[in-house]
Amino acid sequence: MNDDTPASGGPRTRDIISTHSVFGAPCWVSLTSRDLEATQEFYSALLGWRWRGAKLGEHFRIALADGVPVAGIAAVAAMWQMAVAWTPYFAVPDADEAVSRARERGGTAAVGPLSFPPGRAALLADRDGATFGIWEGELVGNWEAWRRAAPTFIRLKTRNAFDSALFYGEILDWASGKPGCCEVEYEGGEVVLRSRGDVVARIDSGAVESAPDPTVRPHWQIHFAVADVPGCARTAEKHGGSVLSEEEDEAILRDPDGAQFTVTSRRSR
Template identity: 75%
Template sequence: MNHDTTRSSGATDVASTRSVFGAPCWVSLTSRDMQATEDFYHAVLGWEWRTAKLGDRFRIALQDGAPVAGIAGVATMWQVAVAWTPYFAVPSADEAASRARERGGTVAVGPLSFPPGRAALLADRDGATFGIWEGEFVGDWEAWLRVAPAFIKLHTRDAFDAAIFYGEVLEWATERQGCCEVHYEANEVVLRHRGEVVARISSGALEAAPDPTIRPHWQVHFAVSDVAGCAKTVEEHGGTVLRQGEEEAVLRDPDGAQFTVVLRPDPED
């Protein structure tokens, strides 16, 4: 994939949310215990860590030297749940937050300035938490798509209604260059950016009545080479295996954050 870039203050071009917007661009974990969280995900996913520019409460996870995810030790300070949260690129965090509020969503935190950008933590009208980011990407956005989450998926009560909400807030399926495309495939709403699947929204059959038992949430899926081995390591380090199959396992870290690992496709297939 190729994407447009915007000129930074330096001599190089830096991809930003003005050229790629509406698509997921980062995932971050809110945490109570930074060191314990780092140790757990290093053991389970092999991540290395570096300090983020945002301060002592933030860390960047590295996979093969590339940034893949963040930890924010702000769960207690911001009074938010310990959870994995996807962040979507937006040209203006303030405008996107206003659109979310106008459509029945909630602005939980922000928008706040985090140079080189602005961020906010929101919830859709069914309570699923997500973030928005305005500014330069952490590292290379295309490289992040290749090495970071396999995809993110919203489990909700009404996929069609959720797609309308997110489409209006994040400007999906507009005529603006760089926006995401929305498709309906196999009873799911599928979000694509230049043909590549970047997110899914699911509530079962689209024609079925909304399921009141579902707690709407975004689930982050990480690609691994050994699902069974990963699940075993989770249990050995204080986590929980909620559901396990040959190609996918739903897991929970010791702090309570839920995530999914999926089998990484064989590059020769």
């Protein structure tokens, strides 16, 4: 993920970190969309992102926050018959092994592993239907800068947090004791994932697999840190998005294309 991420690009840098030394943690987020220009305009207005191209072609862009690449946009939803959605990618040392482990435990592989030099990627779904990606290869060069400029964290809404933690732990080597692995804790009824001491993901129970409301079905939710949650909610509405729920420090939003995400106050990080 040095110059191009799984579906949407990453930064060039001299300081290369590989998934062989850092693994199991979220390492990128990407958005599939239908309209590249409209998507860029919306997230620029909402989050102040700037953009650059990606080697994968004219349908791909890389989002920059204060010059740091933080996310990828791929306008391929219609072309590749894919859902419009934000997807987290997790670092793995071996994509083939991770896919095999997922299948053995009841998950499915929708795409890949495919080669995206300098690495390989696959798009998977866990046994409750939540979609996620894996990446083997070079990570965003200044990975710590990405972690602080990118999402506050990601959250899995699932049927059973303990069961999901076992599923992902066996695929991604969480709490395995291997150098560089993620740590798993249970706090207040939810699973908390830490990488190098930082909270990078949470897993909550209570999702309903067959619920008509997509916010209730099992899914990974991307959280972006902002200074003004109510202001973001009003900006989203002004630029064609919608507000699914809103509190003082957190709001679930939907962009004009239908992709769901959360904005979280920096005060609550």
